[in-house]
Amino acid sequence: xxxxxxxxxxxxxxxxxxxxxxxxxxxxxxxxxxxxxxxxxxxxxxxxxxxxxxxxxxxxxxxxxxxxxxxxxxxxxxxxxxxxxxxxxxxxxxxxxxxxxxxxxxxxxxxxxxxxxxxxxxxxxxxxxxxxxxxxxxxxxxxxxxxxxxxxxxxxxxxxxxxxxxxxxxxxxxxxxxxxxxxxxxxxxxxxxxxxxxxxxxxxxxxxxxxxxxxxxxxxxxxxxxxxxxxxxxxxxxxxxxxxxxxxxxxxxxxxxxxxxxxxxxxxxxxxxxxxxxxxxxxxxxxxxxxxxxxxxxxxxxxxxxxxxxxx
Numbered sequence: 001x002x003x004x005x006x007x008x009x010x011x012x013x014x015x016x017x018x019x020x021x022x023x024x025x026x027x028x029x030x031x032x033x034x035x036x037x038x039x040x041x042x043x044x045x046x047x048x049x050x051x052x053x054x055x056x057x058x059x060x061x062x063x064x065x066x067x068x069x070x071x072x073x074x075x076x077x078x079x080x081x082x083x084x085x086x087x088x089x090x091x092x093x094x095x096x097x098x099x100x101x102x103x104x105x106x107x108x109x110x111x112x113x114x115x116x117x118x119x120x121x122x123x124x125x126x127x128x129x130x131x132x133x134x135x136x137x138x139x140x141x142x143x144x145x146x147x148x149x150x151x152x153x154x155x156x157x158x159x160x161x162x163x164x165x166x167x168x169x170x171x172x173x174x175x176x177x178x179x180x181x182x183x184x185x186x187x188x189x190x191x192x193x194x195x196x197x198x199x200x201x202x203x204x205x206x207x208x209x210x211x212x213x214x215x216x217x218x219x220x221x222x223x224x225x226x227x228x229x230x231x232x233x234x235x236x237x238x239x240x241x242x243x244x245x246x247x248x249x250x251x252x253x254x255x256x257x258x259x260x261x262x263x264x265x266x267x268x269x270x271x272x273x274x275x276x277x278x279x280x281x282x283x284x285x286x287x288x289x290x291x292x293x294x295x296x297x298x299x300x301x302x303x304x305x306x307x308x309x310x311x312x
Contacts (some may be wrong), residue, residue: 004302005046009057011066012274015090016056018291023298028053032069040065042072048082054125054298055085059112060273061091061252067093067112069117071119076280078120086123086301087116088294090272091248095130098137113137125297127272127290128219128247145297147247147270147309148175150288152182154268155215156246160242164188164212166205168230176217186212190230211239220248221267224255228262241265248272249287251279259284 003122007028008016020027029045055077057070070087077085084191089281097108109131116124117140124142129135135142164186167176173189180187214234221227221244231242242264249269256278259267269275279285293310300307 001048004052004054004298005048006054006056006298007044007046007073007077009055009066009069010071011058011060012056012090012271014202014274015271015289015294018271018289019056019088022292022295026169030073034248040069040072042069042076044073044076044080044151048077048080050081050083052084052302053077053082053086054088054302056088056090056294058091058273059089060091060248060250063093067115071115074116074119084122085120086125086298088125088298089119090127090290090294092126092129092134092252097136097231098131098134109134110137123311125294125301127270127294143292143297143301143307143310145290147272147288147290147293148179148182149310150270150290151217151245151247151268152179154288155179156183156239159213159215159243162212164207164209164214164239166190166207166209166214166216166230166234168192168216168218168226172209172218174293175219179217180182185215187233189212190216190233192226192229205233205237209234211240214239214242216244218244218246220250221246221251221255221269223253224258227267228258228264231264235263243268245269247290249275249279249285251276255279256282283297 005028006020031040031043055073059067074085094108094112127145128147129144130254163178165180166188167173168190188209193206215232234242243266245268247270267285270288297307297310
């Protein structure tokens with residue numbers, strides 16, 4: 001594997017190092033500096049001419065800084081004559097704005113896709129996109145991986161009796177149904193009404209959760225408002241205990257305070273996004289790594305092997 005090289009932005013260096021440890025390759029050298037006015041300056045310290053390059057960068061908070069850093073790294077590598085540039089984006093920011101939900105609003109997920117393509121990316125590897133159709137926003141190949149294998153393995157080992165998988169909204173039913181089928185568990189759905197961005201009111205639980213161990217499944221937890229409303233609704237319906245699982249721990253605003261004050265037992269997440277300091281001290285949060293999954297996708301992408309088995 002001497003013909004490819006892996007670089008990392010500053011969004012999630014710990015994950016990048018774990019991926020490189022799995023690949024048994026060193027991280028490529030680069031300098032990320034700033035001009036006095038805050039502009040980002042990139043300098044690649046490796047010869048990448050005619051080599052396949054992978055850049056690991058989640059576009060998480062601070063999302064605009066990390067996105068621009070990724071774009072500049074892609075441009076620098078393109079101008080250094082890299083043979084191919086794969087942007088490995090474990091968490092794809094702006095994915096929630098994937099359609100026009102009101103007049104005169106942008107489709108931000110499409111704009112970000114255009115910027116990545118114009119910058120020079122030749123392939124995208126990402127994980128658990130908020131909406132699958134975002135893959136169609138790109139005119140280059142996109143591999144959308146799923147943390148399901150990692151999360152299902154954990155759930156199977158820790159919750160194996162009277163288990164019900166719950167979708168916190170109608171949009172996540174397909175994901176929850178797939179988990180429930182593989183775990184031989186029950187399925188329930190939260191009927192909610194969203195009043196404004198980051199504000200939701202859970203209304204009813206569709207399905208039987210009485211006396212059950214419940215795992216709420218979502219692609220991300222942001223302010224945890226939706227999650228905690230769902231937890232409280234499920235407990236009111238007689239559940240024995242409630243846990244939650246998600247791929248992307250955005251955990252912004254008052255999320256940690258809400259989680260700690262709630263009856264939620266545990267929140268199982270992956271390391272697509274690094275935990276903030278206050279989240280690291282929360283005993284309810286457990287982090288699973290997806291480094292081997294992404295590392296395997298990089299190997300197969302480089303070799304031209306099938307990555308289909310990584311999509312389930």
